[in-house]
Amino acid sequence: MANSRNLMRTNVKSTSRPVSTCDGFNISPANNVLMESSENQVDRRLAILENLLRDHLNEENAQVKQLKDRILKLEEQLEKQDIRIKLLENQAMPLQPPDSTRIEVGSLIQTVVKENIEKQMENLTVGIPSAIRFEDDIACKTGIGLNKEGSDQILESESAGTCTAKQPLDDSNSKNNLRHQRGAGNRVFTRWMNSRDDNLSLWANDQYRSQLLSYIGKIYGQERNIRYTLAPLRVQSNKSYELDQLFDVIQHFEKQPGAKESLQQWQLESRPGRRLVEIKAMFEYKQADPSSLKGLKISSPSNVKEIINRTSIKAYFDMICRNGYITADIGEYLHLNKENIFGGTDYNIQNDRVTVVDVDLSQSTINLADNRVDLITCFVTLHHVPEFEKMLAEFVRILRPNGYLIIREHDCKREYKLPAKYLNFVHAFMMIARVGEFGSIQNNHSEHNQVKPNDDLLGDNVDWNQQKLNIIEYTSSIQYRTRAEWQQKLETVGFHLKATLDYDQNSSANPQALYYAVFQLNTK
Structure with a gap:
């Protein structure tokens, strides 16, 4: 019996010593329990986590x-x-007494x-x-x-508000x-x-900050005192929002002696005078005398002998003429009478030197007869037209065959970069200071003749926060294009390029990237 028990113990001991394995599991020698391999544990836990994340x-x-x-x-x-x-x-408006304070x-x-x-x-x-x-x-x-x-x-x-190919919209x-x-x-x-981020901030960029301050300072007559005037603002290192910084800059300039007078003088005299000189130069251009272009130079094509024949212009239309001063000056230079000088406008003006024509920018319509004019001018206007192609069709309709179109525009790509932001800030400055297209100026000949700003965008009673929203809304709608894009659009509807004219100066002196282009309509 003793020998038999010893033999049994020997047999048990000998069978429990080896560790058997089966398909990813180990059999524990201590208690014969199946143990999962470490690799399988990781895989199983990853699968559980993936399911949890997917559900989440x-x-x-x-x-x-x-x-x-x-x-x-x-x-x-x-x-x-x-x-x-x-x-x-x-x-509520009719219920308010006429002499009472208006309740908003x-x-x-x-x-x-x-x-x-x-x-x-x-x-x-x-x-x-x-x-x-x-x-x-x-x-x-x-x-x-x-x-x-x-x-x-x-x-x-x-x-x-259009749908792009990159972002199709479902009909429903x-x-x-x-x-x-x-x-x-x-x-x-x-x-x-x-944004004040370095690569997006206008104020953090030395070139664009300097150009914007010089532009505003010159209009306020403070170009020699910019650094002294703005020293308390710490423009470069200030961490205010970009538009808030612009507002503070304008406020500081306006407090300087003579600033508002300089602003008014720039609005009334400088801009109309410069524009007339530039347009006259195009009509009087002589190939043998490039200086006849008065600060402009022809950049393309290189063999232009004549830009526009002055005697061919019998009627003239200025797209969005504002107060009509520049329109009248150009028309009279061309020896036209009031009946053939048309000033297009999207609001009511009075000017006894031009024939006012209604322009609906939202619908891209011009209230003029077909084949009525020989010349159209558009001075920094087209980038504000929502439906640009429709407006070009209107130009073709009112122009006579071989008629001319002169545009003055920004050569700028529409993208989130500093050149476009600079132009937006120039527009914002004009909105805040109420100059340019937002100006309210009186005619020297008639006190009641004035350009009225859009009350929804501007006004003495509009606080700065609301004005910021108006600036964002307005500038976000602007559609900048490069000169190649402008040309391509115009050629599509039947124009051909006669001449491109740039300002005879380096690009740093023309941060708004302004240029002229003269187009001629092909035979209809």
């Missing part, structure tokens, strides 16, 4: 969709409230409504997943959105998608305009 992302995507739908509904509510406010304001009913209601809706939208953003808030935070700090296609796609999607949801697309584009545009 699906939940977040559902939340995002709900939030976007809610925001779209709130935006629609805001639009409806705006309509109601206008109706209430119109109803619309403003009060609008403030309450907007605050309520904005608060709801703010509460909604609390629920936005952290990844999206992070992206929005990055965009806010850098001034650009995290867009793989780059700034060009953002600008294309904003342009004139096109209205809501377009509204959301515009809102997103405006947010990115606003951040870019206000």
